[in-house]
Amino acid sequence: MSKYASVGSAIRKQRKGLGLTLQQLASAIESDSGNLSRVERGEQGITEPMLHKIASALNCTPAYLYSQYEQNPPLVASENIANYANFNSVASQALTKPQEFVSWFRSVAPYIHAFGGRTFVIAFGGEVVDDNQFTALSHDLNLLASLEVRLVLVHGARPQIESRLKRARLETKIVSGLRVT
DSSP states (O other): OOTTHHHHHHHHHHHHHTTOOHHHHHHHTTOOHHHHHHHHHTSSOOBHHHHHHHHHHTTSOHHHHHHTTTTSOOEEEOSSSSSEEETTHHHHSOOOSHHHHHHHHHHHGGGGGGGTTOEEEEEEEOTTOOHHHHHHHHHHHHHHHHTTOEEEEEEEOHHHHHHHHHHHTOOOEEETTEEEO
16 A cells, blocks of 8 residues: 555545546646546645645545544655655654654644644653753644644653743642643
8 A cells, every 4th residue: 555545545535425526626626637646546645735725625624634544644745845744653653852753843843734623642751852942842832723733742841841830930730630731
């Protein structure tokens, strides 16, 4: 099975469910039917802008197309990154160093908006996360929250969190046995 087959299959299923031909969909998104056929067969990747056009023409969201294959997450080619981003890469491969996680997270943050309305659990350790990395991660999390991606952050960045809370004169609360900051 091709690494692109999941999203292509979801596109084909949605297109056929709406009674559209390949040519009709290609015309609606102003694309070549040959390219669209290769995407549906999993022979070719799909760019983020093209994915949004297809989802719009199919009266669904990119998140819906992805959700059809949650166990085998799709890969989306990007015009901004030469490679592709696997949206579930944290689940599929352990990133052993917090710096690797921060680097990975920053690289895929612009693409996660396709999953608006879904919830992500993000965990990272704090023993080697310096203040600059923590600030960068905070900015990325704010960006994702503004894109309506629900986030649950499980952190080990206790020194950084406590320092910022102290500066802001905020106190943590214990809710149902969990420390909430």
